[in-house]
Amino acid sequence: MKVKIISDSTCDLSPELVKKYDISIVPLYVVMGDKIRKDGIEATPEDIYEYVNESGRLPKTSAPNLNDFLSMFRNWRKQGFEIVHFNISADFSSSHATARMAAEEVGGVEVVDTRNLSTGSGLVVLHACEMAENGASAKEIAEECRALTGRVEASFVVDSIDYLRKGGRCSSVAALGANLLKLKPCIEVTGGRMLSGKKFRGTIDKVILNYVTERLKNREDIERHRIFITHTRCSEATVNAVRDKINELQPGFEEILETTAGCTVTSHCGPGTLGVLFIRKG
Numbered sequence: 001m002k003v004k005i006i007s008d009s010t011c012d013l014s015p016e017l018v019k020k021y022d023i024s025i026v027p028l029y030v031v032m033g034d035k036i037r038k039d040g041i042e043a044t045p046e047d048i049y050e051y052v053n054e055s056g057r058l059p060k061t062s063a064p065n066l067n068d069f070l071s072m073f074r075n076w077r078k079q080g081f082e083i084v085h086f087n088i089s090a091d092f093s094s095s096h097a098t099a100r101m102a103a104e105e106v107g108g109v110e111v112v113d114t115r116n117l118s119t120g121s122g123l124v125v126l127h128a129c130e131m132a133e134n135g136a137s138a139k140e141i142a143e144e145c146r147a148l149t150g151r152v153e154a155s156f157v158v159d160s161i162d163y164l165r166k167g168g169r170c171s172s173v174a175a176l177g178a179n180l181l182k183l184k185p186c187i188e189v190t191g192g193r194m195l196s197g198k199k200f201r202g203t204i205d206k207v208i209l210n211y212v213t214e215r216l217k218n219r220e221d222i223e224r225h226r227i228f229i230t231h232t233r234c235s236e237a238t239v240n241a242v243r244d245k246i247n248e249l250q251p252g253f254e255e256i257l258e259t260t261a262g263c264t265v266t267s268h269c270g271p272g273t274l275g276v277l278f279i280r281k282g
Helices: 015-020 045-055 066-078 095-106 118-133 138-151 162-166 172-180 204-216 236-249 263-269
Strands: 002-008 024-026 029-032 035-038 060-062 081-087 109-113 152-157 183-190 193-201 226-232 255-260 273-279
Touching (some): 002 066, 002 118, 024 066, 060 263, 066 081, 081 095, 081 118, 081 138, 095 109, 109 138, 118 138, 118 152, 118 255, 118 273, 138 152, 152 204, 162 263, 204 236, 226 236, 226 263, 236 255, 236 273, 263 273
Parallel strands (some): 002 081, 081 109
Antiparallel strands (some): 029 060, 183 193, 226 273
16 A cells, blocks of 8 residues: 655755655644744744744744644545654644544554654654655554654754743843853753753854764764754855765765754744754664
8 A cells, every 4th residue: 555654844844855755744833923824834934033023922833733634634545545644742742642633533544753853853754755665564664763763863053042031941041141151052852852952152153063073073873874954044154064064074974955944943942053963873
């Protein structure tokens, strides 16, 4: 039976990748004041920057509702597909729980909690697509991808902690101290949750390269299939410098993919955020 790969919108895969691998996307919702918009369809990161600048508040995100999942799953089941659906970590959103409810009602749907977000989830989704292309069943894909989630290494370094402060993830006093000392925190996804890691000091361009070096230098446990550079409003020069640093420290990647982070990461971390995301060897 044919297998359809579906993900919620937090996987942050570019339109080009979504098209290339024929992935269907179930959007989350972005709530900005009295406006509720579909993530990636009716709301973009630029809308978030504009809303924060004008209101001083962060938008909120909400999970797709049951009918959103039911409609998507039924559509592909009627066309004769088995389905594997991927969600942002269940610790971040009710998206996974709601998708499981829909899957139980529709049948023939495997739901995978990626234990991650952004292209940390996207790495698992693309692995699933490659398995489907090679003829794996939905059950085989889901089982392998659930095991794979523990080998995804996802982190971001944040330029300004203003968005973290607005979101209540650090105090105003801590934010003031970080700004005065030019500290740039690293946010790591561990065990399905976002945790604060090392704090780097200096200008963001210098910090980003130091962060990439710490993530990649002298590592022999990294799969060389693909790595993501995922960012929010970083310059082309910055991204190119990161690409060069990856090639210097870990030559031989089959793919170095650049993506712009979507509304979820943007609303948490703000502009000037960049991460390198990859899979460790099993």
